Amino acid sequence: MSSFKVFDIAGSAMGAQSLRLNLVASNLANADAVTSSINQTYRARQPVFATELQSALDQRGAAAGVEVRGVVESQVPPRMEYAPEHPLSNADGYIFRPNVNTIEEMTNMLSASRSYQDNVEVANTAKQLLLQTLKLGE
């Protein structure tokens, strides 16, 4: 029954948004993870969203859910800081801070949680409509 497709769609979006929230949490948690080598520094991670192509192709190209294509690391160079007194500083006295932009991450978090709420609401409404449909003719 095609009525349940709406749950797949809302569910895929909720999954994608919760992954985004997880990445925000990871980025914020590691925002101050200082290292002594540029190669070991944590880099901000972001999800890549795309429309589910398969479901877009069947059923007259109608409604399609979201899939997460992957997680990419930010290409912004980590921040280099001169701190010779820091226990993790390298031979030249530098430490490396992750390229996490906390303000960006906070707005990302708000956007993700709003989108998640939207999809919960969609799923709730669809559920109510289906329950009413089951009672048809009573």
Place this chain on the structure above:
Amino acid sequence: MAINFDNALGIHPLALKLREQRTDILAGNLANADTPNYKAQDLDFQTVLKGLDRSSAPIKPALTQANHQLPAVAPFGPELKYRIPSQPSLDGNTVETEREHLRFAENAVQYQASLQFLGSKFIGLKTAIKGE
């Protein structure tokens, strides 16, 4: 005299099906609110209703080569259209969440209306069958 259910129920089963399809499409729009390059779509009821009288057949692509193939299901019918955004965004996404929300709510109410009409039809039929 036999009861013909198709005639007895009128346009309501079809309306219900269309509302259900629209629920899926609007849910898809809301689900893709953060997907770059996603284009919001919607059902055009005028086109759907016009298609009902079967006079306007859908346009089919011409097969000019021997190895050309028609898709099993048409990718999308003429009734499915892209929305024109009032505020286009830089990432090519044309979903305007608040408007989609309103349309979703509107569609839910219309679905319930269709459902109620259909329910009353059934109750009417029941009364007719019982003859009380």
